[in-house]
Amino acid sequence: MFKKKLEGTKTCKRLKEAFAAECFAERRFKLFAAIARDEGLPAIEDAFNEMAISQSLHAESHFKMLQESGEVYYGFKVGNTIENIKTALEAEVLESNECTGLIKSATEEGMKEIAERIEEIAIDELSHIHRLNILKDEIVKLL
Amino acid sequence: MRKLERYDIMDYMLYEEKRSELRHHIAKMKEPRRIFLGDQLLFIFENTEMVRDHVLETIRIDKLFSEHDLLRQLEIFNPLLANAGELRCTMIVLGTSDWDGPKRVKPLKELSVHIYLILNDGRKVYAQAPETASINQYPGTLKVLNFICGNNYPVLIGSDHREYKLEKKLSPLQQNALREDLESTSNVIHRDLH
Numbered sequence: 001m002f003k004k005k006l007e008g009t010k011t012c013k014r015l016k017e018a019f020a021a022e023c024f025a026e027r028r029f030k031l032f033a034a035i036a037r038d039e040g041l042p043a044i045e046d047a048f049n050e051m052a053i054s055q056s057l058h059a060e061s062h063f064k065m066l067q068e069s070g071e072v073y074y075g076f077k078v079g080n081t082i083e084n085i086k087t088a089l090e091a092e093v094l095e096s097n098e099c100t101g102l103i104k105s106a107t108e109e110g111m112k113e114i115a116e117r118i119e120e121i122a123i124d125e126l127s128h129i130h131r132l133n134i135l136k137d138e139i140v141k142l143l
Numbered sequence: 144m145r146k147l148e149r150y151d152i153m154d155y156m157l158y159e160e161k162r163s164e165l166r167h168h169i170a171k172m173k174e175p176r177r178i179f180l181g182d183q184l185l186f187i188f189e190n191t192e193m194v195r196d197h198v199l200e201t202i203r204i205d206k207l208f209s210e211h212d213l214l215r216q217l218e219i220f221n222p223l224l225a226n227a228g229e230l231r232c233t234m235i236v237l238g239t240s241d242w243d244g245p246k247r248v249k250p251l252k253e254l255s256v257h258i259y260l261i262l263n264d265g266r267k268v269y270a271q272a273p274e275t276a277s278i279n280q281y282p283g284t285l286k287v288l289n290f291i292c293g294n295n296y297p298v299l300i301g302s303d304h305r306e307y308k309l310e311k312k313l314s315p316l317q318q319n320a321l322r323e324d325l326e327s328t329s330n331v332i333h334r335d336l337h
Contacts, residue, residue: 116173124200
C-alpha cells in the first residue's frame with residue numbers, strides 16, 4: 001500500500017490514462033509486427049514485438065500501482081481467480097453492450113459492412129460469456 | 144435445426160483456401176435473416192451454416208488447432224442453434240451505450256418476452272430466452288431468443304412492449320429463408336467443400 005491515498009487524485013486519473021495508453025500501444029505494436037511479417041521483414045517484426053512486450057510491462061506496472069492503492073479501473077475489481085472470472089464476465093457483457101452502440105451508429109450512417117462486422121464480433125462476445133460461465137461453474141464445483 | 148458436429152469443421156488450411164468463397168456465400172445467406180424491427184431492434188436468425196461460419200472464423204482468428212479447442216468451440220456455439228421446429232436468433236438492442244458509464248445502459252426491461260412472431264397459420268408465438276445461452280443470464284443489449292414454430296413459418300415480427308410497440312411484415316425473401324431453416328433439420332452443409 002502507498003503512504004498517500006491515490007483515489008480521487010490527479011495522479012490516479014493520469015495513471016489510469018497511462019494504463020489505457022500503454023495497452024493501446026502494445027496492441028498497435030503487435031499489429032505493426034503482423035504487417036512487417038506479411039511484408040517479409042522478420043527483423044522489423046521482432047523489433048515491433050519486443051516493443052509490444054515492453055509496453056505490456058509498462059501497462060502491468062501501472063495496473064499494479066492502481067491495484068495496490070485499492071483503486072479500480074472502470075469499476076472492475078481485481079481479486080482471486082473466481083472473482084476475476086466474475087469481473088471478466090461483467091466486462092464481456094459491457095463489451096457486447098458497447099458493440100450494440102457501434103452497430104447503431106454504423107447502421108444510421110449507412111456503413112452496413114462495418115455494422116455487420118461488429119455484429120459478428122458481438123456474437124463472438126457471446127461465446128466468451130458462455131465460456132466464462134462454464135469456467136465459473138467448473139471452478140465453483142472444485143471449491 | 145441440426146447442431147454442429149466435429150465433421151462439420153474443416154481443416155484450417157482448407158478453410159483458408161475456401162474462406163473467400165464461403166464468406167461470400169454466408170454474407171448472401173445472412174441478408175434475409177438480418178431483420179430490423181424499427182430503428183431499435185435487430186434480429187439475426189442463425190442457422191447451421193452461419194453458426195459454423197462463426198466457429199471457423201473463431202478458430203482462424205484465435206489460432207485454435209487442438210482437438211480439445213475445436214470441440215470446445217462446438218460446445219460454445221451450438222446453443223445458438225434451435226431445435227427442430229424452432230427458430231433462434233440474436234436480438235440486438237441498438238441503444239447507445241457509454242463505456243465510461245456502463246451502468247447507464249438500460250435496455251428495455253423484460254423486452255424479450257414481448258417479442259413475437261405471427262406464423263402463416265395466424266398463430267402468435269412469443270419469444271423465449273433459453274437459459275442455455277449464457278448471455279440471457281445477464282442484463283445487457285444482446286439476447287438469444289427462441290421461437291417454437293412447429294410446422295409453420297413466420298410472416299410477421301412484432302413487439303408489444305409498452306415502450307416499443309410495432310410490427311413488421313416479413314418480406315417473401317425473409318419468409319422463405321426462415322421457412323428453409325425450419326425445414327432444414329437434416330441439412331447437409333456443403334459436403335463438396337470438405
